[in-house]
Amino acid sequence: MLMLHPQVAAAPAEVHFFNVEENYQRGLGWYRQQMPFTCPSQLTLEKTPGYFSSLQAPERMHAMDPSVRLLLIVRDPVERLVSDYTQVLHNRQARRKPYPALEQLLLLQGQLNPRYKAIQRSLYALHLARWLAFFPLAHIHVVDGGSLVPQPLGELRRVEQFLGLMPWLGPDNFYFNQTKGFYCLRAGAHQRCLDESKGRPHPPIPELVLEQLCTYFSAHNKHFFSLVGRTFNWC
Numbered sequence: 001m002l003m004l005h006p007q008v009a010a011a012p013a014e015v016h017f018f019n020v021e022e023n024y025q026r027g028l029g030w031y032r033q034q035m036p037f038t039c040p041s042q043l044t045l046e047k048t049p050g051y052f053s054s055l056q057a058p059e060r061m062h063a064m065d066p067s068v069r070l071l072l073i074v075r076d077p078v079e080r081l082v083s084d085y086t087q088v089l090h091n092r093q094a095r096r097k098p099y100p101a102l103e104q105l106l107l108l109q110g111q112l113n114p115r116y117k118a119i120q121r122s123l124y125a126l127h128l129a130r131w132l133a134f135f136p137l138a139h140i141h142v143v144d145g146g147s148l149v150p151q152p153l154g155e156l157r158r159v160e161q162f163l164g165l166m167p168w169l170g171p172d173n174f175y176f177n178q179t180k181g182f183y184c185l186r187a188g189a190h191q192r193c194l195d196e197s198k199g200r201p202h203p204p205i206p207e208l209v210l211e212q213l214c215t216y217f218s219a220h221n222k223h224f225f226s227l228v229g230r231t232f233n234w235c
């Protein structure tokens with residue numbers, strides 16, 4: 001989830017990205033775990049995926065500034081779950097710690113375990129409803145992660161529009177990186193790809209488990225579609 005101040009149209013000279021969750025995980029000091037002071041010429045963006053499913057974040061963010069604009073990037077909840085697992089698996093392996101196979105976490109005596117955190121984080125309707133208790137839908141722009149990957153320009157132009165920014169992005173700002181198999185960013189002489197912790201191959205999931213996941217998420221997904229007033233190509 002990304003949080004932006006509405007005066008972004010003022011075209012600030014500097015843009016700061018901030019990720020409280022990452023800074024916390026990296027053990028940085030408390031001052032890197034709070035929103036920094038921002039000058040009028042600066043725009044500060046907060047990007048912390050964990051806020052979306054946080055119980056406290058909506059109310060706290062609203063108390064900080066009820067006029068913030070929010071960007072929510074969603075992808076197929078099943079893909080998100082597997083991506084979540086893959087990320088934790090690699091973090092554990094990097095610290096030479098064991099981690100169970102995905103199916104062991106997903107299933108309890110053959111049935112899906114709804115207490116598995118990666119499943120809970122994929123219940124978008126549940127989380128969004130908490131945000132909608134504090135912010136109107138018009139303040140929340142949903143980015144389709146499934147289309148952001150193959151067509152980044154289209155999705156990001158819609159973000160520019162939502163933020164009331166002057167259209168700036170064009171096809172030259174993206175290039176396809178054959179090695180990574182993804183689009184990366186280019187601005188003038190600068191190029192930026194997501195780091196190697198992103199875009200890793202996902203472990204295969206048996207067809208039967210996929211069907212169980214699909215059945216489980218289907219009603220939640222429909223609820224999410226009704227909340228945002230659009231559908232996605234998910235279960």
Ligand SMILES: Nc1ncnc2c1ncn2[C@@H]1O[C@H](COP(=O)(O)OS(=O)(=O)O)[C@@H](OP(=O)(O)O)[C@H]1O
Pocket residue numbers: 049082083084086149180182183184193194195197198199200
């Ligand atoms: N250039 C490039 N390199 C790697 N990965 C890319 C890229 N562009 C888009 N993607 C897709 O973005 C997914 C990672 O998104 P995250 O939200 O986890 O990353 S981040 O928090 O925004 O850094 C990542 O998901 P995973 O494959 O599950 O890692 C990709 O599907």
